Amino acid sequence: MPSVARSVPVTPPQQAGEIPAISLRGVRKEFPGGIVAVHDLDLDIAEGEFVTLLGPSGSGKTTVLRLIAGFEQPTAGMVLLRSRDVTAAPPFDRDVHTVFQDYALFPHLSVLRNVEYPLRIAKVPRAERRERALAALATVRLEALEDRSPAALSGGQRQRVALARALVNRPAVLLLDEPLGALDLKLREQMQIELKEIQRTSGITFVFVTHDQDEALTLADRTIVFSEGRVEQAGSAQEVYERPASAFVAGFVGTSNVLAGAVAVAVLGRDGSWSIRPEKITVTAADHAAPAGWTTAVGVVEELVYTGATTRCVVALEAGGVLSALLLNGGADDLPTFARGQDVRLSWRPEHEIHLM
Numbered sequence: 427m428p429s430v431a432r433s434v435p436v437t438p439p440q441q442a443g444e445i446p447a448i449s450l451r452g453v454r455k456e457f458p459g460g461i462v463a464v465h466d467l468d469l470d471i472a473e474g475e476f477v478t479l480l481g482p483s484g485s486g487k488t489t490v491l492r493l494i495a496g497f498e499q500p501t502a503g504m505v506l507l508r509s510r511d512v513t514a515a516p517p518f519d520r521d522v523h524t525v526f527q528d529y530a531l532f533p534h535l536s537v538l539r540n541v542e543y544p545l546r547i548a549k550v551p552r553a554e555r556r557e558r559a560l561a562a563l564a565t566v567r568l569e570a571l572e573d574r575s576p577a578a579l580s581g582g583q584r585q586r587v588a589l590a591r592a593l594v595n596r597p598a599v600l601l602l603d604e605p606l607g608a609l610d611l612k613l614r615e616q617m618q619i620e621l622k623e624i625q626r627t628s629g630i631t632f633v634f635v636t637h638d639q640d641e642a643l644t645l646a647d648r649t650i651v652f653s654e655g656r657v658e659q660a661g662s663a664q665e666v667y668e669r670p671a672s673a674f675v676a677g678f679v680g681t682s683n684v685l686a687g688a689v690a691v692a693v694l695g696r697d698g699s700w701s702i703r704p705e706k707i708t709v710t711a712a713d714h715a716a717p718a719g720w721t722t723a724v725g726v727v728e729e730l731v732y733t734g735a736t737t738r739c740v741v742a743l744e745a746g747g748v749l750s751a752l753l754l755n756g757g758a759d760d761l762p763t764f765a766r767g768q769d770v771r772l773s774w775r776p777e778h779e780i781h782l783m
Contacts, residue, residue, distance in 0.1 A: 444472070444473070445473075445508055445509050446470040446471055446472055446473070446506075446508075446509075447471050447472060447473045447474075447475070447507070447508060447598060447599055447631040448469070448470070448471040448494060448505075448506070448507060448599060448631070448633070449469070449470050449471075449504075449505075449506040449509070450467050450468060450469040450470075450490070450493070450494075450503065450504070450505055450506075451468055451503055451504045451506065452466050452467070452468065452502060452503035452504065453466070453467045453468075453469075453490075453493060453500045453502070453503035453504070453505065454466050454467070454500060454501050454502040454503055455486075455489055455493060455498060455500055455501050455655075456501040462655055463486050463489040463655050464486045464489050464490060464493070464500075464655045465486075465654075465655045465656050466502075466503070467490065467503070467655075467656075467657065469490075469650070469657070471599075471631060471633060472631070473631060474629050474630070474631055475631055475632075475647050475648060476622070476625045476631075476632045476634070476645060476646050476647045476648075477631075477632070477633050477634070477646055477647065477648050477649075477650060478633075478634045478635070478636055478641070478642040478645055478646035478648075478649045478650070479491065479633065479634070479635045479636075479650050479652060480636060480637070480639060480642040480649050480650065480651050480652065480678075480679070481637065481651060481652035481653055481678075482637055482653070482678065483637065484654075485652040485653050485654060485655070486652045486654070486655035486656070487635050487637075487652045488603060488604075488635055489655075490635075490652070491524075491601050491603055491633060491635045493505060494507075494522065494599070494601060494633065495517055495520070495522055495524050495601050496512065496515060496516055496517035496519075496520050496522075497517060497524075499513070499514070500513060507520060507521060507522065507598060507599065508521070508598060521597050521598040521599065522597050522598065522599040522600070522601055523544075523592040523593075523595060523597040523599075523600055523601070524592075524600075524601040524602075524603060525588050525589060525592050525600065525601070525602045525603070525605045526588075526603050526605065527603065527604050527605055527606075527607045527608050528608070529576075529584045529585060529587070529588045530588065531576040531584060531587060531588060531591075532576070533575065533576055533577060534575075535575075535576075536572065536573050536574065536575060537563070537568065537571050537572050537573070537574050537575075537576070537579070537587050538556070538559055538560070538563070538572035538573065540576065540587055540591055541559040541562055541563060541587065541590045541591045541594050542555045542556065542559040542594070543591065544591060544594055544595050545558060545559065545594060545595070548595070558594055559572075559590075559594055560572065561594075562590040562591070562593045562594040563587075563590050565590065565593060565624060565627060565628060566586040566587070566589050566590045566593075566620070566624060567586070567620075568583060568586055568587060568590065571583065580613075581608065581609050581610075581613060582609060582613045582616065582617055585605060585606070585609065585617060586617075586620070588605070589605075589621075589624060593624075593628060593630065596630075597630065598630070598631060599630070599631045599632075599633060600625075600630050600631065600632050600633070601633050601635075602621075602632065602633065602634045602635065603635050604635055604636055604637070605634075606618065606621075606636075606641065607636075614641070618641060618644050618645055621634075621645060622644075622645055634646065639678065639679050639680060642663075642679075643663040643666070643667060643679070644663075646663065647662070648660060648661065648662060649661065649662070649663055649666050649679075651666060651674075651675050651678065651679060653674050653678075658671060658672050658674050658675050659671040659672065659675045666679055667679055667680055667703075668703075668780075669780060670682065670701055670780060670782065671782070671783055672782055672783060673699055673701070673782045676701040676780070676782060680703065681703070681704055681750065681752075682701045682702070682703055682704070683701065683702045683703070683704060683707075683748075683749045683750055684699055684700070684701055684782070685699070685700045685702065685747060685749075686698070686699040686700070688746065689743070689745060689746045689747035692745035692746065693721070693723045693743065693745050693747075694721060694779060698781055698782075699781070699782040700779045700780060700781055700782065701779075701780040701782055702749070702774060702778055702779055702780070703778065704738065704749075704750045704751050704752040705751075705752040706774050706775070706778040707749065707750075707751035707752070707772050707773070707774045708751070708772070708773050708774065709739050709741070709751045709753060709764065709770050709771070709772055710770065710771050710773070711768075711769075711770065711771065712724050712769035712770055712771050713771075714771055716771060716773035717773065719775075719776070720773045720774060720775055720776070721773065721774055721775075721776055721779065722771060722772065722773040723743050723744070723745060723749070723771070723772050723773075724743070724744050724769065724770070724771050724772070725741040725742050725743040725744050725749070725769075725770060725772065726741065726742050726744075726767060726768065726769055726770070727739060727740070727741055727764050727765065727766050727767060727768045727770055728740045728741065728742045728748070728766065729766065730764060730765070730766060732755075734755070735754070735755060736752050736753060736754055736755060737752075737753045737755055738750055738751075738752055738753075739751045739752075739753055739764060739770075741770060741772060743772075749772055751772060
């Protein structure tokens with residue numbers, strides 16, 4: 427049977443009676459000109475949870491982060507940190523630290539002194555400062571570079587110094603505003619793995635803002651998808667990807683085919699909007715029979731896009747509309763043999779048809 431996508435409540439998997447690290451209650455943010463960036467948001471984030479706020483530019487995710495940090499004040503609603511109402515509290519009076527994309531390191535200070543800086547401001551004694559700063563550097567595996575200047579570090583190392591400086595004060599919550607956006611692809615992928623390990627080791631609650639869907643799914647215990655100031659869906663990476671709750675989520679998180687209206691009736695035998703992920707679709711010659719019980723559609727190959735590991739096969743359906751299938755490239759002698767203009771049959775299991783609400 428086809429699956430029906432269901433929205434996941436914006437609450438974390440926590441024990442009954444456990445106090446969330448962050449609670450937003452009825453939070454609304456309006457900017458001059460009647461622009462509503464966040465619409466009446468209720469959100470809980472559990473202690474020690476790694477959450478990503480995912481969405482396109484202007485979706486409200488960064489505004490939510492700034493409301494938690496205290497850089498913005500809500501027009502209505504409450505912000506609670508460990509049940510303490512901090513709605514009107516300034517940023518320095520909240521047990522949070524924010525890491526930005528630009529690192530903001532002091533170029534004239536060594537790595538160690540950069541990490542020590544928040545402790546100096548807090549008037550922590552010198553010996554304790556050094557001990558805690560070295561421990562924070564060890565957490566990000568940079569203790570051997572304590573005497574270097576930021577200019578002598580790679581982009582990834584500078585980002586890890588910024589993380590160590592954020593962790594040295596042992597905040598209840600670490601807020602990360604697209605911190606990997608300035609890194610190249612390979613370094614960003616490496617930092618994603620390291621960030622996940624740092625969060626697991628430290629046990630600190632991480633809230634990570636990104637517009638990169640792959641980054642969100644890779645990092646988080648829970649991904650919260652925003653659109654136009656509202657939560658479209660919240661859940662694990664697998665839930666959000668495999669069971670998108672709306673056409674927006676299906677299209678924004680990964681690549682998805684959407685069959686709707688007359689095309690859905692012709693192909694699926696039912697009305698409504700339905701999502702099918704490209705990797706769930708099998709492509710064969712048009713005269714090849716589909717497995718018993720599978721949904722099937724015939725069409726003509728419009729385009730083949732080779733991407734290295736996969737080939738994207740774009741098919742114009744006989745019933746109308748277009749579907750994309752993702753074909754795995756097994757090796758140089760095992761590439762898909764389809765060609766543009768060829769008649770093909772697409773088939774997939776009915777349980778991979780997700781009804782979009």
